[in-house]
Amino acid sequence: MFLWALFLIALTASYLSFQIFVDSGSRYFTSSWGGIHWEKQVRTSAQIHRQNGKVVLVTGAAGFVGTHVSLALKKRGDGVVGLDNFNSYYDPSLKKARRALLTSHNVFIVEGDVNDAKLLAKLFDVVAFTHVMHLAAQAGVRYAMENPQSYVHSNIAALVTLLEACKSANPQPAVVWASSSSVYGLNEKVPFSESDRTDKPASLYAATKKAGEAITHTYNHIYGLSITGLRFFTVYGPWGRPDMAYFSFTKNILQGKPITVYRGKNRVDLARDFTYIDDIVKGCVASLDTAGKSTGSGGKKRGAAPYRIYNLGNTSPVTVPTLVAILERNLKMKAKKNVLDMPGNGDVPFTHANISLARRELGYKPTTDLPTGLKKFVRWYLSYYGYVPGKVVN
Numbered sequence: 001m002f003l004w005a006l007f008l009i010a011l012t013a014s015y016l017s018f019q020i021f022v023d024s025g026s027r028y029f030t031s032s033w034g035g036i037h038w039e040k041q042v043r044t045s046a047q048i049h050r051q052n053g054k055v056v057l058v059t060g061a062a063g064f065v066g067t068h069v070s071l072a073l074k075k076r077g078d079g080v081v082g083l084d085n086f087n088s089y090y091d092p093s094l095k096k097a098r099r100a101l102l103t104s105h106n107v108f109i110v111e112g113d114v115n116d117a118k119l120l121a122k123l124f125d126v127v128a129f130t131h132v133m134h135l136a137a138q139a140g141v142r143y144a145m146e147n148p149q150s151y152v153h154s155n156i157a158a159l160v161t162l163l164e165a166c167k168s169a170n171p172q173p174a175v176v177w178a179s180s181s182s183v184y185g186l187n188e189k190v191p192f193s194e195s196d197r198t199d200k201p202a203s204l205y206a207a208t209k210k211a212g213e214a215i216t217h218t219y220n221h222i223y224g225l226s227i228t229g230l231r232f233f234t235v236y237g238p239w240g241r242p243d244m245a246y247f248s249f250t251k252n253i254l255q256g257k258p259i260t261v262y263r264g265k266n267r268v269d270l271a272r273d274f275t276y277i278d279d280i281v282k283g284c285v286a287s288l289d290t291a292g293k294s295t296g297s298g299g300k301k302r303g304a305a306p307y308r309i310y311n312l313g314n315t316s317p318v319t320v321p322t323l324v325a326i327l328e329r330n331l332k333m334k335a336k337k338n339v340l341d342m343p344g345n346g347d348v349p350f351t352h353a354n355i356s357l358a359r360r361e362l363g364y365k366p367t368t369d370l371p372t373g374l375k376k377f378v379r380w381y382l383s384y385y386g387y388v389p390g391k392v393v394n
């Protein structure tokens with residue numbers, strides 16, 4: 001009898017804990033959106049303030065590129081609605097500060113996950129988006145070894161959820177999304193051109209971006225979605241991502257902490273085609289402006305829709321030691337460098353974009369070199385983190 005009672009109690013307890021789990025699961029998705037006030041905020045943010053303006057859903061709007069693209073669109077009079085899950089891959093307070101910046105320009109960011117199909121359906125129900133700028137992603141190359149599933153969740157599952165929503169929307173929006181220069185993987189032929197093979201990814205991050213290019217192609221082929229994939233090359237600048245080398249180097253140099261500088265095979269310096277954020281924004285906006293229409297409705301396409309892929313780089317790779325020297329000059333401080341051989345954990349030795357296709361078809365023409373762009377970044381960094389120029393605070 002006692003044992004039987006114990007068994008019943010255990011059964012009830014496990015049922016209850018399961019219920020709590022299910023509840024909190026759905027609460028995670030539904031708590032922060034919905035309601036009349038919320039819908040009004042979404043509609044207001046989506047309002048167009050110029051002739052033939054676009055109405056753009058920007059995913060990852062509290063991210064680095066997302067914030068800048070949202071601002072640029074809003075400033076020229078397009079309607080913009082942001083979407084971001086504010087995850088803690090890096091300091092969420094930086095994302096909240098970016099949101100405050102967007103709020104001051106009347107851009108509303110919906111707090112939610114791209115994997116939430118109900119939320120996406122609701123957004124398309126409330127607003128007839130003409131374009132989707134899909135920038136939400138799990139970034140970072142090395143973090144994939146710590147948390148591989150987050151790359152599948154954000155870069156593959158979320159992409160499919162988003163494309164399903166776009167496919168079902170009527171009218172269908174045109175989709176522009178962030179792929180990555182990392183799809184060129186271990187290629188040695190430089191510069192990297194869009195027609196080069198991309199079947200040797202060196203990281204799970206790169207593999208999920210490559211998968212995204214394949215997945216978007218099927219939605220283009222079957223459902224007539226207009227697709228533009230942008231292969232970004234090492235984007236940097238004000239409001240940037242703290243997980244990137246130029247950002248963490250700046251932090252450590254200011255705090256007098258050592259930085260780790262990786263070196264490739266045969267002691268060759270690593271090099272990156274660093275691309276300034278304002279140039280990337282121009283490429284993103286030009287992609288939206290030149291995107292042809294989607295051709296589908298009701299699960300069928302009426303004709304071929306455009307499928308495009310562009311490199312957005314700077315075409316002038318800079319070595320990492322040169323990057324450090326430029327930072328030292330701007331910060332008026334010397335870095336304590338630990339030079340190490342690059343571990344085989346996903347980084348590639350160099351990147352170099354061929355941008356002639358983007359130049360021809362988007363009018364893309366980067367104008368900011370690394371010294372100029374880093375100067376602007378350092379100025380932003382010092383003011384954002386409250387450093388007094390010339391006075392070093394730990």
Ligand SMILES: *[C@@H]1O[C@H](CO)[C@@H](O)[C@H](O)[C@H]1NC(C)=O
Pocket residue numbers: 190191193194354355356357
């Ligand atoms: C750059 O890409 C274009 C195609 O857009 C190609 O015609 C050209 O040969 C490439 N240039 C180099 C140096 O690889």
